[in-house]
Amino acid sequence: MTPLHDRIRRDLERDILAGTRAPGSRIPVEHELMAEYACSRMTVSKALAALAADGFIERRKRAGSFVARPRVHSMVLDIPDLAVEVRNRGQTYAFRLDSRAIRAADTADAVATEMARGGALLHLSGTHLADGIPLAIEDRLIALVAVPDAQAADFSVTSPGAWLLEHVAWTEAESRIAAIGADTATARRLQIAGNTACLAIDRRTWRGGEPITYVRQIFVGAAYDLSARFGPAAR
Numbered sequence: 001m002t003p004l005h006d007r008i009r010r011d012l013e014r015d016i017l018a019g020t021r022a023p024g025s026r027i028p029v030e031h032e033l034m035a036e037y038a039c040s041r042m043t044v045s046k047a048l049a050a051l052a053a054d055g056f057i058e059r060r061k062r063a064g065s066f067v068a069r070p071r072v073h074s075m076v077l078d079i080p081d082l083a084v085e086v087r088n089r090g091q092t093y094a095f096r097l098d099s100r101a102i103r104a105a106d107t108a109d110a111v112a113t114e115m116a117r118g119g120a121l122l123h124l125s126g127t128h129l130a131d132g133i134p135l136a137i138e139d140r141l142i143a144l145v146a147v148p149d150a151q152a153a154d155f156s157v158t159s160p161g162a163w164l165l166e167h168v169a170w171t172e173a174e175s176r177i178a179a180i181g182a183d184t185a186t187a188r189r190l191q192i193a194g195n196t197a198c199l200a201i202d203r204r205t206w207r208g209g210e211p212i213t214y215v216r217q218i219f220v221g222a223a224y225d226l227s228a229r230f231g232p233a234a235r
Contacts, residue, residue, distance in 0.1 A: 002149055004039050008047035010169070013207075016056050016067050017169045027057055027065040054171075054208025079173055079203070081162050082128050082136070091130040095159035098189075099125040102144075102151070111204070112141060115211040119145035124160050127189060128217075134190045135223055140215040147212060161215070168212055170205040177201050179221070186218055197221035 002010075015021045028036070033044045048065055051057045057065045086093035101123045105116035112121060122142040128135045140160050142150045147168055155163065164170075181195040190198070199219040205212045 004037060005043045005046040005050070006148075008033060008037055008039075008044065009050045012047070012051060013054075013056055013169050017171075021067050023067050023069045025067050027067065029064055054210065056208065079161075079165065079170070079205070081165055083159060083162050086128075086130045086135065089130070092132070094129040094132070095155075095162075096127045096129060097124065097156045098127060099123075100155065111214055115141055115143045115204075115214055117143065117145045117211065119143065122150050124155060126155070126159065128159065130223070134192075134220070136217050136219040137186065137189045138215055138217040140213060142213045143211050146207065146210050160213075164205075164213060168207065170207050170212055172206040172209075173203060174205075175201060175203045180218070182218075190218070190220055192220060199224055 012021070012027065021027070027048070030041055030044045030048070033039075033047075034041060037044070048057065048059065052059050052065070055068055058068050059065045083093045083095070102120050103123050104120060105113040115121060122144055124140045124142070125138070126140075127137050138161075142160065142164070144151055147164070149167065150160075150163070153160075153163055153167075158166075178200045180198050180200045182190060182192055182198050184194055186198065187194045187196060190196075198221050201217045201219070202215075203217075204214045
């Protein structure tokens with residue numbers, strides 16, 4: 001069960017990232033949040049402290065808490081929802097969960113160790129299908145310290161990526177893209193010939209510096225491409 005202070009933090013964070021609470025606007029004062037969530041001042045204070053630590057709000061002495069002004073970022077690629085992309089192409093989308101396990105961070109795996117933050121990781125492997133044919137495979141780690149609700153989520157109904165986009169706000173992402181030839185295991189999972197051209201995407205996301213997920217997705221090269229549109233940055 002998600003602690004109440006974490007739910008308050010996530011509710012406010014979601015509003016800020018969605019633009020419902022604009023930069024510079026005042027966050028409800030503590031007694032208003034106490035009444036709304038029927039909780040103690042300590043619970044509210046803990047939620048606001050976490051938001052301030054992650055850079056979402058500024059706490060001003062005797063003035064209250066305000067939505068922080070956003071930093072300037074340049075996004076090259078957004079994080080796509082594959083279900084939406086496949087359906088927009090007029091195809092039927094499905095996700096097949098192939099394996100699921102809770103694992104500790106492997107000290108030999110620097111990415112996993114950095115993500116875990118001393119907690120456990122949820123390791124998921126699955127296949128994205130378009131009209132019943134494999135489009136991509138993915139192997140994903142979710143940091144349960146940051147996203148405890150993921151442990152109870154049903155990823156046989158919703159893909160991990162779509163679930164995370166809906167439930168967990170992210171503030172920073174890193175994507176690395178490479179062309180590869182399918183090895184034997186990849187070719188078997190994608191139902192293609194060995195060494196077929198594929199597109200590999202490694203992506204990590206954070207929320208205010210807190211690791212959320214790492215995923216490696218491998219797409220059939222002939223069935224998927226990436227595009228980005230650029231323009232001059234606003235001054």
